[in-house]
Amino acid sequence: MKDDKMKIEQRLQSMKKFYIKAGEMIDGLPDAIPEKTREMLKDNILGDKDLKKLMDGIDSHRPPRIFLIGRTGVGKSSLINALCGAYTAIVSDTKSCTESAQVYECKDKDRVLMEILDTRGIAESEMLDDTISAEEMLINQINEFSPDVAILMLNCTHRDDVNSDVEFLKKVSKTYAEINKLRLPIVVVVNKCDEMAPTRYKNPKEYPEIKVNKIDEVVQYYKGIIVRNGLKIDNIIAVSSLIDWQTPDGMEVDVESIVNLPKNDIDNLQINFDGRYRIEELLDALEEAILDFEAQMGLRMASRLKEVVDRLVKHLINLFSGISATVALTPIPVSDIYILLIIQSVLVSLIASLSGRDISLETAKEFILSMGGIAGAGYVFKLVAQQASKFLNFVWPTSGSIISSGIAATGTSAIGKAASSYFIDDLPIGEAKKKFEEAKKENDETSVNYNNI
Template sequence: MTSDERDSLDGLGSIAQKLNEMLDALPGPVKNAAKKEIRELVSLVGDRRRPRVMVIGRRGAGKSSLINALCGAPMRPVGAVSPQTGEATWETLGFGNRQIEILDTRGAQEASKPVETDAADSAFDSIRLALSKKCPDVILFLAKAKEVGAAVDADLGFLDEIHRLVVSMGDVDEVKIVPVVTQCDELDPSDLDFSDPDKMKHVQEACAVLDRHLRSRPYVQPHLASSALPTSAKMFFHDEQINPRRDYRWNIDKLSEIIMDVIPNETRLEYVRVAQFQKIQTKLARKIVTVHAGICGAVGSTPIPLADLPIITGFQLSMVMAIAYISGREISRKTASEFLVAMGVNVGVGAIFRESARALAKLIPAAGNVVSGFVAATGTKAVGEAAILYFINQSSGGDVKRQLQAKLKEII
């Protein structure tokens, strides 16, 4: 992240503080609602940090492969015969300008030492040392599709111990467990066609077996984020990029969505940058648009003539920056401003919002600033949707501008 980019995003805190003070003059319910939106925005953007994902599973369950599939990059080497992952240490994995922290642990029930160095005698001791330094945001529990019924009780006992250790050592309210059935591509028929009814029958059977074992663990069950999710992490790289003709990943996008839903708010912005799945990028971007629209609507309702324009413009700018950031792009305040100008959105448009609201208020005298708030919120939402189309869906600038201008005409 460049200093320009970091300063621009982190500057949201001071803007939010000033807005908080201004909102003190509003009626209680309106003020409280707006301040809640501001707190959420600061949590998402201002307090953001790298997500921490812990991966647990038996040797050969495909832990390193799943990490690579989630990140869409060859982040971890994959062991073919001997256990590969050694000492359980928090590792910051990065590619481009995106980063995530992974605790890729030694396989449970290993019969031999791993290839990589580990001074600890057991996987549990190795993990205990890592957890004394940092607590995970989510735990992925992996079970190989062909082995879900083989000695799985011992694996779940290991998971039970690890989760209790996490809770005892971390200052957290909850850390969810996501159970994942891996290497479903190896189930008969051993091809990559997951529309095949025979293959899906075997996939469903594997998931049912793991779910049955999970339900038998009274401690583990309340901490599960979902039922067992079947996946395939099979893919191939060319020059450290996914070969689009050899990308056979299946349900990894669903897994990514589950993870995003259960990790802390302050980690989501960085997580979706890493995962690079359009569905979860759009989901978080729309959440950010909703928060910004709520804030701008509250500002538009304040009885301070024209005082809201710089604030609304500033929050629309931060909204565009956050959406561009989600898409994985390097972006500065200047770049975001240029996008708004290119879309025909500037202080002049903000003035039109205000004047249109005043005109409507003449027709509905009792509405007053409520109309202004509605126009500010709806206009901000339209700008946010345009940013999603441009940065995440990668629509052409001309098409996005035409759609946005048509929407603004409806509003004003």
């Protein structure tokens, strides 16, 4: 899993390099591309705020700092492992592992993915001496840590009196706001859903309705206490962080025995059974709650790099489909065929770069033409049909260009989806063609809709 993350990050870096060179690449396009069109391409690609933000985030990110708070045995250490998707924290079913506040660094080799401040259970707070209590010490440690988000952890199977927990977090939140001049985002996590009756169902996909309903009841119970006590939160989510582990050679190991394993085995433990429930939704909630963009991007880079890639691909396809539609509005037939081919080639090259492959525009063109059938005949036919629609302008002004614009947009979208299937999902060229054929059907439906205008 860690190797996969590293490969995906290398893909993102490759994409960033291609993006940086995009301006030079557009300047180097053949003279047949009008200067006005070149400027339009630059403005739409390099000037796109969302794309630029994503590109900046590839480099400008830092490990998010997460503050975990909850009673002993609620599963704080297990949640750390569930968020990281790797064995990071010591987990025990029988005793408290967090004897004092401790910062965990979730790492991918030497790279820190996220920092987590795990505190002792609130119920364990007591006077350390005559001048400071454990509660005051924790508040000082939390402010020194300066978290990006706080997670209040509760137990799904024990409806504890959490009033003291909520009051403590209100104090933390108030002090944080005074020091940092902004509020502390708070997400409430109701953990150990797997232990809710009927307990024999551990696979989230097999949770019966009665179990899900009981989990929802507990969430509503805790939400009521939080609201009545006046604690402002960003979200509340019920999860299971259940993971069973095995050594690299396939030996199953219970959590109590992990500490006795050789260090190499501990560092390379693999998931044997994944009973995680709604962890992805929790990551969504954390990402939305975190106010700092660099920390927000850091969370994406730490736990969901594949999603970052998918988001980039989708954004690129939408962006270039829009560019193609704009170019196709040109009222002169045939003039934009070559320009559209160039635009789609740039899109394919960008998507290919996300797979770690550096391909030329010529190679991208060959890919595009291969999608249309033998010698690209089918694709060329589509382009000709698109341009022919512009002759309608002589009968009904602008109608032909509107039809052409729709065909160009959906055609570019089809090319982007095929390129994603081939380069990102690593599907055979035949499967990529199927994706293109499916998109062509959408193209035909769009053409019919425009004809009905």
